[in-house]
Amino acid sequence: MIVPTSYRTHPSPLESGLRLDGKRMTPQRKRVLSLFEEIGSGIHLSAEEVHSKLTSSGERVSLATIYRTLKLLVKMTFLNELDLSEGGNRFELLSHDHPDHHHLICIRCGRTEEFENNEVINAGKAAAKNFGFKLLESSLNVRAVCPLCINK
Amino acid sequence: MIVPTSYRTHPSPLESGLRLDGKRMTPQRKRVLSLFEEIGSGIHLSAEEVHSKLTSSGERVSLATIYRTLKLLVKMTFLNELDLSEGGNRFELLSHDHPDHHHLICIRCGRTEEFENNEVINAGKAAAKNFGFKLLESSLNVRAVCPLCINK
């Protein structure tokens, strides 16, 4: 068996995406995306939460960079940005299995559940078509109180 | 014909709503609600817009009072608060004919169209029921680009 003398490591999707836009791979960017990949989809983190998760595990990243990186990762379609209207916006790994899910939010404790519903997707499409708008995205937020919070 | 010597004017819905809560009727509160009633439903104003509409027509109201009054009128169900996620939150007269409409927003110029859709309402109800949450409200925001904004 022949062992190559040098490894040509495949650039990650992040790295190649950055490259063809003249952007650079940095440890900060790798760490932010890795965090989301490690915790998996279905978790919705604020910028502050991302920041404290990284710094409390010894990484040195500034909050400004977190904001810049999250915005970049959203533009690159690695992440999805949610406006759940309680506290700051939240970010989640964009899962290509469930790209169009919606959120049920407990306004007391923040617990957030996901659900999918095609009628909702179609309602958005229909509304845009009706008025001649070009659809970008539609999001249904259901504000509610969860069982644990229901009695005070 | 007998002309009464004193008129007992009916208290407005605003006034009676305030009364039974120990709250007081003020010119500011009357003006803010009147503004929405005059422009009619289907108009979505930010706090700043409410403020400048009132002050530019000669009224003296502070922005802090606008915010306080808007919140109060929402709690009293005269107004509805929208989180359209571009710029600040917006407020509209709560029309009892179309209580549960949704919004299609042009992210370029802010133009906002309304639409109703029962499947969406049901989707929210179903999601809440499924997870045992007590539903408060569900809002579908469709972000899009309007015909006038579509070519740059």
Place this chain on the structure above:
DNA sequence: TTCAATGTTGCAAGCAGTTCTCATTACGCT
């Protein structure tokens, strides 16, 4: 391997929208 070009970071200042503090004003009741 070195180096220059330029993209990226950290920090602090800035900003937009909203809430809060507190002294003053003014409803509403008698």
Place this chain on the structure above:
DNA sequence: AGCGTAATGAGAACTGCTTGCAACATTGAA
């Protein structure tokens, strides 16, 4: 008219986020 207390105005404060800038790090070329 007078009193108790709710509401207002003015500005400070706060939150979530963005930006300007000097120092720094990555990349590609030499």
